[in-house]
Amino acid sequence: MSIVFNANFAKFSSVKYFSSCRMNSSKCCVAICQFTATNNKENNLKIVKDLVAEAAQKHAKVVFLPEASDYIATNKEEAKAFAEPLSGTLMNEYRNLAKNKKVWLSVGGFHELVQCEKECKIFNSHVLIDENGDIRSIYKKIHLFDVSIPELNVNLRESDTNEAGSEIVPPTDTPAGPLSLSICYDLRFPELSILQRKQGANILTYPSAFTNATGLLHWETLLRARAVETQCYVIAAAQYGKHNQKRISFGQALIVDPQGKIVAECPKYREGHDTNQSVAVAEIDSDLIKKIRCEMPVFQHRRDDLYRLQTVGNEEIAIDDSENFMFAHKVIPGSTVFYRTRHSFAFTNIRCVVPYHVLISSIRLCKRLSDLTDEEVADLFQTAVKVQQVVEAVTAACSSTLCVQDGTHAGQTIPHVHIHILPRHPNDFDHNDEVYDKLAKHDRDNNPEPRRSDEEMSKEAKILRKYFYKN
Known part of the structure; x- marks a missing residue:
């Protein structure tokens, strides 16, 4: 069985790429969004509202925003000053947007300000909001991008402003199926995606602001590899283009099916095309996932007697006195x-x-x-x-x-x-x-x-x- 929706790519047109998804009981329409965030938070929010509205018109039930949808700062001081708590104004806007458009909303990367005992910390948080505007899951990015490649003009230290998370969040049941949260650089660590599949995920998410240089080399290859090895859908909303004088993002937001086939795509960055605002939609087919896993039962064939991958430490669970x-x-x-x-x-x-x-x-x-x-x-x-x-x-x-x-x-x-x-x-x-x-x-x-x-x-x-x- 192949996926019913197969996107026809309209190369590099400004906004509209795909027709609305057809509805089916075993399928759920989802949307990836791509845009060029800057340090103007109000303008970024306006773009997000336009993109989500377009995705809702195309019958998407779950809408995915890229990493740093709130802002991409021009310097460290700005990055710290603009951060907000999850109880702040901007997250309330996202929650109201999901509620008003009746969609689940993946806020792929939010600069979350957390007040600790003696200081404030900032986390790169992937926040999942349901159609009622309730926050259903929060993942704090565990792999921080501290990379310097001078010959590629890449020099970023995420740890200068952000703290690393310490938890692999279990999948959340959504209209599209069990969905696991990750962010950008996490894509390079296959151990994480294997563990998420073992936890029950059918969908892996990698909202990103991939650099243009590394995107040219690895972006599509890594996303398709994660899909094939886990037999999951992979959804990667993306930042695009020139955010400021220091940062350019690769773009090419993708949805990849469990066979590694691209079923929805937004444009890659092209020099001279510094901004892009686009939505792409596809269907998540739960029957296709079952078929592929039945035909190629790789997780049953893993040699747990020779090697094993599992989380380290304990997953704390709240206690109910009445239990x-x-x-x-x-x-x-x-x-x-x-x-x-x-x-x-x-x-x-x-x-x-x-x-x-x-x-x-x-x-x-x-x-x-x-x-x-x-x-x-x-x-x-x-x-x-x-x-x-x-x-x-x-x-x-x-x-x-x-x-x-x-x-x-x-x-x-x-x-x-x-x-x-x-x-x-x-x-x-x-x-x-x-x-x-x-x-x-x-x-x-x-x-x-x-x-x-x-x-x-x-x-x-x-x-x-x-x-x-x-x-």
């Missing part, structure tokens, strides 16, 4: 859980061998360590290290005992993988190894010590949560 967690056959109230990730949760203990003796368990019921997947093992022990550091900080300890009783004969009384973390202090036991004897007996049914109340455990969990969650 219950299962620890084998026992119910753990959400109010006693102080930290959780995709695969693990940490909670306070019914009986403590030492103060702030806590437990970490896998979300999935697994009796032995060997029952966990490699990803679950990594998550469990990464969580243990993080929890250990917090518990030591709370108790002013400088050592900890971490213990896994893996199986009945090792002293495991709850048949569910878990790690004990006990902060330790000098002379807390007459003989250091007594800790293991007490640990083996502390949760026995015949233990004469009373169990702690849910209120006491919840109070302790609330104290610990503050170290993991800002709010």
